[in-house]
Amino acid sequence: MPRGDLFPEIGPFETGYLPLSDDHVMYWEQVGNPRGKPVLFLHGGPGAGAGAVHRRFFDPNIWRVVIFDQRGAGRSKPLGSLAANTTAHLVQDIETLRKFLAIDRFLLFGGSWGSTLALAYAQAHPEAVLGAVLRGIFLGRPAEVEWFLYGLARVFPDAHAAFSQFLPEHERRDLLKNYLRRLTDPNPEIHGPAARTWSIYEGSCSTLLPSFEAVSAFAQDRAAIGLARIEAHYFANRLFLPPGGLLANMAAMRTIPGEIVQGRYDMICPAQSAFDLAAAWPMARLTLVPDAGHSALEPGVRTALIAALERCRTLV
Numbered sequence: 001m002p003r004g005d006l007f008p009e010i011g012p013f014e015t016g017y018l019p020l021s022d023d024h025v026m027y028w029e030q031v032g033n034p035r036g037k038p039v040l041f042l043h044g045g046p047g048a049g050a051g052a053v054h055r056r057f058f059d060p061n062i063w064r065v066v067i068f069d070q071r072g073a074g075r076s077k078p079l080g081s082l083a084a085n086t087t088a089h090l091v092q093d094i095e096t097l098r099k100f101l102a103i104d105r106f107l108l109f110g111g112s113w114g115s116t117l118a119l120a121y122a123q124a125h126p127e128a129v130l131g132a133v134l135r136g137i138f139l140g141r142p143a144e145v146e147w148f149l150y151g152l153a154r155v156f157p158d159a160h161a162a163f164s165q166f167l168p169e170h171e172r173r174d175l176l177k178n179y180l181r182r183l184t185d186p187n188p189e190i191h192g193p194a195a196r197t198w199s200i201y202e203g204s205c206s207t208l209l210p211s212f213e214a215v216s217a218f219a220q221d222r223a224a225i226g227l228a229r230i231e232a233h234y235f236a237n238r239l240f241l242p243p244g245g246l247l248a249n250m251a252a253m254r255t256i257p258g259e260i261v262q263g264r265y266d267m268i269c270p271a272q273s274a275f276d277l278a279a280a281w282p283m284a285r286l287t288l289v290p291d292a293g294h295s296a297l298e299p300g301v302r303t304a305l306i307a308a309l310e311r312c313r314t315l316v
Helices: 052-057 087-100 113-124 142-149 157-164 169-183 188-204 212-219 221-236 247-253 272-280 299-315
Strands: 014-019 025-032 037-042 063-068 106-112 129-137 258-263 284-289
Touching (some): 014 087, 025 087, 037 113, 052 299, 063 087, 087 113, 106 113, 113 129, 129 299, 142 169, 142 221, 157 169, 169 188, 169 221, 188 212, 188 221, 212 221, 247 272, 258 272, 284 299
Parallel strands (some): 037 106, 106 129
Antiparallel strands (some): 014 025, 025 063
16 A cells, blocks of 8 residues: 555444433444554544544554544434533543443544544543544634634635625624524524535635535535534534633643644644644644645645554554
8 A cells, every 4th residue: 555545445343323411322433453453533523523534544454443423413313413512521422432342542533623622532531542643733712713713714715705705794793603593593494504604614725725525525414514503502612621721731641642743734723723732742743744734635644644643553
């Protein structure tokens, strides 16, 4: 296999649905080597869900890969539900899944919101974490949310215009509040178009070069509803993070090794957050990819992630 390519398509060797609290049911699957080194994949969003392509970052001969869809996302049920859907709930869900699968410790692998959730989990349960491979760092700070909602207009004015002009002019001064109101409306004719517009905006800004495939994936109704509704819900609640944020609690991870992979031209999660995280995490190595945006599927990011996983084999 050429270095940096994704591994061949693969199906899971085990799947299931795990009941959680508050009527949520989690979809989970295991891929690769049942006796391999355990690694947990954390998808982005929040609310984006995992896909078949995410299995292909991992050498199936080496890794026992656990993939799940977070509350309200992907194949978990009910889709788009905001009931009891907070960062603390997601952290507890990971613990529930880890114990259900009888895993003592695992490597965390996540990008974008997946990096946020990985950090939150590692800070809450450092004893269960061998290390972390994180990409496109999002720390959930107010300035990062503000950049997504308004700042992106400086780089993607066309995509931002389509996003903002979906709303009537008098509602554009508070995009988050007025999108969230539509996204939580029970009428599909109201929440459906809002979700597609929000999701397409994110997809349009995710790659260094325009990608029809990326935008099409974000535009799918099922993916858009989970992503847009849950993302707006989390943004409106400061990502349900403690007042000091994730950087204030990095002492809990002082002995956990990490790999940080960041695209130089990541416009969804600008590189400053990756640098701030690396400065607060002496055990982490930062790899800055010079010719990449946000997507994990950017060629340079893909190569760097696979190399980082190779270095992490010795941790397990």
